[in-house]
Amino acid sequence: MASVFKKQSLVAYYPKENAVLIFALNKNVGEGSPLWTSVGWANLEKIILGKDYVFPPKITRFSPEKLSSFAGEYELPSGEKFIVWTGNNSLFIGANGQSAVNLLAYSQNAPPKFQSEVNEAEKQIVEFLEKNDSVKLKAADYLLEKNLAALQMKWKEWTNKIGELKSVETLGTSPGTRGFVRTFFKLEGAKSSVVIRFLWDWNNKKLLAWGDDIPLPAITKFLPEWKRLSSTLILINRRQFVLNFNKHQAVKCKD
Numbered sequence: 001m002a003s004v005f006k007k008q009s010l011v012a013y014y015p016k017e018n019a020v021l022i023f024a025l026n027k028n029v030g031e032g033s034p035l036w037t038s039v040g041w042a043n044l045e046k047i048i049l050g051k052d053y054v055f056p057p058k059i060t061r062f063s064p065e066k067l068s069s070f071a072g073e074y075e076l077p078s079g080e081k082f083i084v085w086t087g088n089n090s091l092f093i094g095a096n097g098q099s100a101v102n103l104l105a106y107s108q109n110a111p112p113k114f115q116s117e118v119n120e121a122e123k124q125i126v127e128f129l130e131k132n133d134s135v136k137l138k139a140a141d142y143l144l145e146k147n148l149a150a151l152q153m154k155w156k157e158w159t160n161k162i163g164e165l166k167s168v169e170t171l172g173t174s175p176g177t178r179g180f181v182r183t184f185f186k187l188e189g190a191k192s193s194v195v196i197r198f199l200w201d202w203n204n205k206k207l208l209a210w211g212d213d214i215p216l217p218a219i220t221k222f223l224p225e226w227k228r229l230s231s232t233l234i235l236i237n238r239r240q241f242v243l244n245f246n247k248h249q250a251v252k253c254k255d
Helices: 034-049 064-068 098-105 115-130 134-140 145-162
Strands: 002-004 007-014 019-025 072-075 081-087 090-096 165-175 181-189 193-201 206-212 218-222 232-236 240-244 251-254
Touching: 007 034, 019 034, 064 081, 090 098, 090 165, 098 165, 115 134, 115 145, 115 165, 115 181, 115 193, 134 145, 145 181, 145 193, 145 206
Parallel strands: none
Antiparallel strands: 002 007, 007 019, 072 081, 072 251, 081 090, 090 218, 165 181, 181 193, 193 206, 232 240
């Protein structure tokens, strides 16, 4: 495999079959192209070796009106939801609640065991921030000392913007880049609300960064071209997988 300026090529030689397979990409495989390596490379290799292979799903284009008909909220039996909306001739799905997040973010493997620990750490930090308890915030040891004052200032900025804090809702934890994880929570105030993201290095149990005005913990973009969209959604979010709303008993509850 060769890599130049984040563009990659993969070359393989099969002496028994007297075949050479060359696969070139204009992006780094590790930065979001498993779809190409699984659908493209893997299937081509199986064809060369005479093994069973699977064709990519048939492409069907939907009109903007058809796309809009899928927008709304889809509730799981647990009460957690998928939120679906349209934009730029595409459909987007977001997750609200850990069970829904896991179906999007960890579709092909189990979520990490420490997931609940990260959510609890977020709740603990929010509690100390809400009480303006610098002593406990420092003692929790989730933040580098240089970041303590910065986060407290940001907290004041958030609460000044939304008004008197009414409630805090943990939306879920999802994977980030380079092995980091992200926790999302919603602050509901008297004037407005805001969704906050914490970025964690959980290996070292440190909060690295934070951001605001982020819609949902896990969002996947749907291109306006799928197969059997009414029950099975073909999602592309750094990889290809299938989410069947019927299987997970998600019921549309609000347009």
